Amino acid sequence: MSSAGRPRTFDRDVALNKAMLIFWEKGYEGTTMTDIISAIGTKAPSVYAAFGNKDKLFNEVVNLYAETLKAGPLKALNDHPSIYDAIRSSLYSNVDIFTSQNNPCSCLIMTAAINCSPEHIEHMNRLKNLRSGYKRVLEERFKQAVSDGQLISTANPQTLAEFYMTFVHGLALRAKDGVSKSELQTSTDYALVTVKLMLK
Amino acid sequence: MSSAGRPRTFDRDVALNKAMLIFWEKGYEGTTMTDIISAIGTKAPSVYAAFGNKDKLFNEVVNLYAETLKAGPLKALNDHPSIYDAIRSSLYSNVDIFTSQNNPCSCLIMTAAINCSPEHIEHMNRLKNLRSGYKRVLEERFKQAVSDGQLISTANPQTLAEFYMTFVHGLALRAKDGVSKSELQTSTDYALVTVKLMLK
DNA sequence: CTAATAATGTAATATACATTACATTATTAG
DNA sequence: CTAATAATGTAATGTATATTACATTATTAG
Numbered sequence: 105m106s107s108a109g110r111p112r113t114f115d116r117d118v119a120l121n122k123a124m125l126i127f128w129e130k131g132y133e134g135t136t137m138t139d140i141i142s143a144i145g146t147k148a149p150s151v152y153a154a155f156g157n158k159d160k161l162f163n164e165v166v167n168l169y170a171e172t173l174k175a176g177p178l179k180a181l182n183d184h185p186s187i188y189d190a191i192r193s194s195l196y197s198n199v200d201i202f203t204s205q206n207n208p209c210s211c212l213i214m215t216a217a218i219n220c221s222p223e224h225i226e227h228m229n230r231l232k233n234l235r236s237g238y239k240r241v242l243e244e245r246f247k248q249a250v251s252d253g254q255l256i257s258t259a260n261p262q263t264l265a266e267f268y269m270t271f272v273h274g275l276a277l278r279a280k281d282g283v284s285k286s287e288l289q290t291s292t293d294y295a296l297v298t299v300k301l302m303l304k
Numbered sequence: 305m306s307s308a309g310r311p312r313t314f315d316r317d318v319a320l321n322k323a324m325l326i327f328w329e330k331g332y333e334g335t336t337m338t339d340i341i342s343a344i345g346t347k348a349p350s351v352y353a354a355f356g357n358k359d360k361l362f363n364e365v366v367n368l369y370a371e372t373l374k375a376g377p378l379k380a381l382n383d384h385p386s387i388y389d390a391i392r393s394s395l396y397s398n399v400d401i402f403t404s405q406n407n408p409c410s411c412l413i414m415t416a417a418i419n420c421s422p423e424h425i426e427h428m429n430r431l432k433n434l435r436s437g438y439k440r441v442l443e444e445r446f447k448q449a450v451s452d453g454q455l456i457s458t459a460n461p462q463t464l465a466e467f468y469m470t471f472v473h474g475l476a477l478r479a480k481d482g483v484s485k486s487e488l489q490t491s492t493d494y495a496l497v498t499v500k501l502m503l504k
Numbered sequence: 505c506t507a508a509t510a511a512t513g514t515a516a517t518a519t520a521c522a523t524t525a526c527a528t529t530a531t532t533a534g
Numbered sequence: 535c536t537a538a539t540a541a542t543g544t545a546a547t548g549t550a551t552a553t554t555a556c557a558t559t560a561t562t563a564g
Contacts, residue, residue: 108532109540131419133333137522147543148523154541158522214477218418219331221550232481266483267491274474277414281432283466291467297501298494308562309510337552347513348553354511358552 116154119144123155124165129208131216132162132227162227169212170234176201177272178241187249191268191299192292198272199288202279210280213238214273239269259302271295316354319344323355324365329408331416332362332427362427369412370434376401377472378441387449391468391499392492398472399488402479410480413438414473439469459502471495 122143127135137158141151155161176197184190202210213234217227246261275288322343326335337358341351355361376397384390402410413434417427446461475488 106532107540108538110528110530110542112541130421134419134421136421136520138520149525149544150542152523215418218415218477218480219334221330221334221336235481263487263490263494266478266487267494270474270478270483270488270491271471271495272474273477274470274472277418277473277477278466278470280418281435283470287463287466288470290463291470294463294467294498295471295495297498301497306562307510308508310512310558310560312511336550338550349514349555350512352553 112150112154114144114146114150119146119151119154120161120164120168123161124168124212125207127162127165127216128169128210128212131218132224133217133220159224159226163230166212166216166227166230166234172201173213173238178238181241181245187245187252187254188296188299188303190245190249192296195268195272195275195292195295196289198275199279199285199292202275203285203288209282211272211276214276215280235269238272239265242268254304255299255302256304264299264302267298268295312350312354314344314346314350319346319351319354320361320364320368323361324368324412325407327362327365327416328369328410328412331418332424333417333420359424359426363430366412366416366430366434372401373413373438378438381441381445387445387452387454388496388499388503390445390449392496395468395472395475395492395495396489398475399479399485399492402475403485403488409482411472411476414476415480435469439465442468454504455499455502456504464499464502467498468495 123140126139126143130139137148137151140161141148144151151161155164177194180194180197181190184193198211201207213231217224217231220228243261243265246255246259246264249255250257250259250261271292275291278288278291323340326339326343330339337348337351340361341348344351351361355364377394380393380397381390384393398411401407413431417424417431420428443461443465446455446459446464449455450457450459450461471492475491478488478491
């Protein structure tokens with residue numbers, strides 16, 4: 105069902121995935137179009153024809169990466185009726201992603217645009233918004249647990265969400281530093297104490 | 305006691321401090337020499353004469369920043385006989401620095417060289433080594449607390465140090481996202497539960 | 505005062521990088 | 535087969551950025 109014109113010599117989805125892995129490892133500004141072009145195994149005009157430019161490509165990459173989080177840590181939050189199990193499973197899912205051998209260590213949304221030159225603030229803001237969204241989901245989950253009666257009435261969904269956000273950000277940086285999966289899991293077990301103490 | 309030659313029109317220490325604030329905010333690669341040159345209020349050759357090049361300037365800046373941490377969070381660790389007070393004071397000191405109005409939010413050592421192009425890996429490694437040093441100090445402090453008999457015998461200095469390292473990294477990123485001092489303090493109080501539970 | 509010294513200002517240089525111009529080639533619609 | 539379409543390869547282009555060349559100026563040592 106392809107339309108007229110010379111066919112692409114590479115698979116667009118595969119190429120997008122390769123681009124994602126590079127941005128994931130090197131961040132937005134640390135990645136050059138040359139990196140991506142040679143990873144795909146083609147030439148500049150082909151990549152520009154397929155993806156527009158670096159900004160648009162990065163936006164697509166972020167969408168793709170966001171699916172990873174939706175399918176992992178975010179889904180985990182609502183897959184367990186028990187708030188403790190939900191938080192535990194979600195944190196472990198983060199650890200799994202951040203230390204998987206199939207992709208670069210750490211989290212694209214947390215590390216790909218930390219220090220951008222002014223002309224790329226759009227990407228910092230985009231990722232920041234995604235982080236805010238993640239926090240909102242966490243907070244809602246804690247709110248639900250309070251209204252479920254799983255947590256003591258003084259438990260504060262907002263500050264709990266902020267605490268676990270902080271912890272997950274820390275996991276991302278430690279993974280980037282090469283800390284192993286089992287070490288991150290041990291840290292996670294320590295962090296889980298906080299919510300455990302608020303269980304009824 | 306100055307030697308022959310035309311005198312500098314700016315104070316080298318003041319200039320170094322200005323450079324530090326810029327690198328602190330924008331990171332190594334996000335900062336341009338032009339940023340620094342115009343902040344100092346001089347011209348390129350003067351800055352190069354005073355500091356060598358961008359790499360050397362950054363190295364000096366990192367040394368200067370490291371003093372901030374030595375005088376704050378690291379000193380706090382050994383200023384309190386109680387391990388709980390030491391950790392609490394150290395974490396609060398981090399929060400103070402990361403959210404001070406006198407400097408950019410977050411931590412230069414944790415955020416200034418997260419995604420560097422290959423030709424600047426030296427700086428990533430340098431900062432990574434400083435982080436390792438910080439962890440080592442934390443770990444030694446926990447070891448001491450165990451031998452002091454302040455912590456239960458099963459307390460693990462290594463995993464406790466890794467946990468608090470993770471948390472402090474998280475604080476740095478959350479501060480960069482604009483989370484307020486009081487919110488970070490609340491998260492810190494949650495994190496302190498972990499060590500509190502290991503007190504004898 | 506003179507020479508040596510070292511910073512300054514102007515203006516280049518060199519390089520990396522994102523992006524595009526243009527001619528060419530491979531495909532589909534009719 | 536022909537025209538329309540769209541990707542390809544080669545080779546530019548433009549811009550940002552780190553760094554330096556060079557002539558000039560301000561200072562100190564003797």
